Amino acid sequence: MTAFEEMGVMPEIGKAVEEMDWSLPTDVQAEAIPMILGGGDVLMAAETGSGKTGAFCLPILQIVHETLITQREGKSTKAPKGKSGGSSSKWKMNMFDRGDAMAIDPDGVLCQARDPQGWHGTRSNKSVAGQGRYYYEATVTDEGLCRVGWSTDRATLDLGTCKFGYGFGGTGKKSNGKQFDSYGEPFGMNDTIGCFLDLDRGEIRWSKNGIDLGKGYDLPKHILQDQFFAAVVLKNAEMQFNFGDKPFKYPPQAGYTALCKAASTCVVESRILAASAVNAKPAPNAPQAIIIEPSRELAEQTLTQLQKFKKHVKNPEVRELLIIGGVSAKEQVDCLERGVDIVCGTPGRLEDLISTGKLALHQIRFFVLDECDGLLSQGYGDLINRLHQQIPKVTNDGKRLQMIVCSATLHSFDVKKMAERLMHFPTWIDLKGADAVPETVHHVVCMVDPKKDTRWKTMQTYIQTDGVHAKDRINTESNSPETLSEAVKILKGEYCIRALEEHKMDKALIFCRTKLDCDNLEVYLNQMGVGKYSCVCLHGDRKPAERKANLQKFKDGKVRFLICTDVAARGIDVRGLPYVINVTLPDEKQNYIHRIGRVGRAERMGLAVSLVSSVKEKVWYHSNCSNRGRGCYNTRLTDEGGCCIWYNEPQLKNDVEEHLDITIDHVEPDLKVPINEFDGKVVYGQRKKASGSAYHGHVQFLAPTVAELAQLEKRAQSSFIDMKFKKKFATR
Template sequence: MTAFEEFGIIPELSDAIDSLNWTLPTAVQSEAIPAILGGADALIAAETGSGKTGAFCLPIVQIVWERRKAAKSQATPTTSEVTPTFSPSDYCINREDRDVSLQIDRTGLNCEGRVGKEWHGARGRGGLVGGGKYYYEVTVTRDGLCRVGWATLAASLKIGTDFESFGYGGTGKKSYGKVFDNYGTSFTTNDVLGCFLDLDDLKIWWSKNGEHFPTAYSIDRKFRDSAHCLFPAVLCQNSGLSVNFGGGHAPFRHPPGNGFQAVAKAANIKWWTPEERDTVDLTTPLCVILEPTRELVQQTFQNIQTFAGVLKEPEIRCISLAAGESMSQILRTLETGCDIVVGTPSRIVDLIQTGKLATKSLQFVVIDEIDQFLADKNGSAGQIATMFRALPLVTQDGVIACSATLHNHEVTRFADRHMNFPQWIDLKGADCVSADVHHVVCHVDAAEDKQWIRQKHQPIHLEDDHIHDSDQIRPGTQDRETLSLGTKILKGIYVVRAIQALKMDKAIIFCRTKQQCDHMEHFLHQNNFTAACLHGDRSAEERQASLEGFRKGQMRFLVCTDVVARGLDVQGVPFGREFIIKTAEK
């Protein structure tokens, strides 16, 4: 038994662990792995380089594999998979697929929501598969708030509040993904609403009392599939509706024309059965992992692939949504099925909103470097909030948040809103720094060390940031601007001295700004050192080439900002140099 097996890791993952030369779990892995395997939401705070990525990747892969294996064993053919035989007159509102407080009469064609200030909904008995043009009518029998439209089985019964349903409400609003836009006109008692679904041209729209409104939504082609087919859906709040699916009980008040067919008379109907509630979807992802940068997406994806690659029957299908990956290939993979998705929030939210990334089976969300996300109020923080609005059930399964720094108000608010009694795994602080890491502070004093004056006029010297170009520089004095400039030049000298004195063959050099990174890279090249730069202004291809060149030893030095390099895992780096001008010098 390996040390990892003592924490609940299955023996099948031993080969992958051995390939990474992991002998013993790190402190954060010892705490996090049992917690995640036990089903707890987890907030993980640990230093970069502590094994934090492995702490969530390893148990997540195991859980996904075990759940897929159990689901596959349950997905054996049963008599319920034989298409039932129904007639058009059997089509009605589904009493077994409704909110419990929605009242449905004996015909199955009239419903009421009688509880004030509460929404209650239901779907029809069958979904529409393949192509074709379909129509049903709804008459408002009791004034109140209501909404009519279309929804998949994965959608909330509160239609229009997720990315699996489309609604048109009595206030004259259309809705999709909790976005409500002006559409058509408002309606009230005795108004007749026509609901149109065109699966040939992939469009949805509505009419009122025979007046057609413009196309409301262009929909994704996935809604033609049996797994994502659309069912008629209604929603009431203290209101009543009478529905005509065209099953022969009464003629349409406003026949649709133009080749449209009554829903109840459609040739390709996926009839609902009780087993639908327990149907396991083996194609949509179980886990989404969010990373802030392309480099971290690729790094985490490689970790996931390492662990998933040793598991068979079933195989775990993983996909990277890193910038630069072929979008057509990504879409093909999502359509054929995947289990774990790794990407940045912008890519993931875009695919969810466009209906390309299904979320109905999602059971885990992992957010790495969460404090960095939440600090970006106008970008990533909003995207994460958008994603969670599309995942109403995620907080009941598993949310894992990781970072080097968790103790701030925004993270606490996130945990209160989206996590269920999370377990705090806090290994952040001086006491958890590895015994193999040694810190050395090099004092730079431009007043004492005056060699910068001579170096400043040499062709090879570290270029400064030019903020002193308009200042009067007076070498040999204690002038503040003069010493600031001298300190910046001296740091380049000291970097080269440290490389030579310690015989550094590989090191990461951190700079505070992107400009300093560029200047340091150029300075190292001037001193005949191979170096590559990594920061946000370089293209994704340049950053990837720099990182790969450094990992393969083609570049001795990697110069980067601490934000971009945060969480990067590069094996065999004996030195790290922080090149930062302290605030006191400004």
């Protein structure tokens, strides 16, 4: 039995993992996998490359596969003792007699349907027949459309649309046999509806918050011979039921009995029990798991891992789908119509398909937010809240929705607040702790000062900048803020070349702040030498096929440099990367760690160089731009209705240092990086050497001090023994 199998992972998945030469689980997997398999919410943080993707993909794949087997064989999950099912001693809603999007909590008293497109109903696990007057209450606990009342075992689950069901809806209409008539008044959030059944007189009536709304229906004699169930139908709504086990909010008038106190001679168990129920065929466009990633590359990377893990998981096969922007939506919709089980995608396209009803959420049992801090910093907090509201909190087989959140750090305020709001007593797995720079990463800052380095005055003609100063008067003899800002843009291109040359960089990630900056630097490097600085770009304006191809070219060594925005800073795994250059510091201080964390992995040494302007730089900032920067030439500042701001890199550097509680080493404009004497000779991209001449010299330097400490320790112990014996003889 493998280590993964001991944790509960099925042998077929374990075999696939072994074939990937991944025989042992990482720490984060060892903690997360059993928790997820056990049904718990999980928050996890660990270094990139620590196995977080496997930690959630493996158990999700297994549980989805087991659910598909159950559905294929026409079986329902067995009801635990005392839980949902017709044979329970308690009155509750019957999880085996419900629509495919109707969720019922394990106690059987909270019903929820999150499908905004259709109605879904359920009935109680018991019924009353023959005689008596009965009552129960239903309270609206979330906004949506509700219809509640009574139905016989011959009625459809869509209450009020056949002649055997009688409902009262939130619009203030009663219904039977698709006949909707005005009755009482509308009801909504927090309103409590009392449902009355009088088998002695053959009447049905309702109340709202204790106010009797009058007789609703006279029951025909042939209907009175049937059994009557408590029934409800919901559309993107939620109701809480009370059959009398707890005190009623509005006790009924004399003569009416709570359903739970009905005489046993009048109670009939539902014929739809756990042993005989057949699950409704799930909707093909309603997956069981949705994994949201902040970038296309991460979504593709996660989907690839799922495909590798499921290699031996057959009969039935788990169907996965990648949903990202920039590719044909029709192909994705066609796949949804054929049926999917796990969806992995980016927020924009997911939101489009969900809002148009092409992708349904009512069967989701796993809601995964990968790189959650990145999603929140990109402004997707409201989208996450909306999606969470639309997903049922209880799955079709009575299990609670599981939410899994992966984050670079669990110390992020935004992530903590989101977890408190949306997650259910999550297990925190924090193997990363507060942000810190690994010992294998050597990171330095080079200040770019256009007042001291004036070579920019002769370089303007062949370096393309971002155009924010197109309408400004730039004068090489002036030290105006606009002139110095343009000068910095010119110098940074030259400093980037200097860093490549000084350290003979044969492979590096180069981060720029904007997509336009990436494009301009790509052109500049190619101009400086055909093939000498072979490079490609990775950012949101490049087509998905090009982005995928460019990343692969860089991984395969077909080009030396990958120029990218922060889209590549999170989760993208490029093995053996020795160098990173930050042409501009990131807007978010946390992204500094993500960027420089691309090097120094697998105990290999890495160098990260950041070029920091000593003066404020005017840059594009399209936060309020209707076109999100596409074709925008509004170079005014944002407080003047434009799309530019002044960027203060010295302050950003201070923020990073304060966040990490360090002082970043500075280097001169020649970009020469001194080697720490204790490290010895460092070769970036290779493992850190444990010994060497410098290390040997360090030991020799410490040797006299260590010898002196040893002598002091010997004296201290001798003195203690002498004192002990003197005390012993003194007491005789």
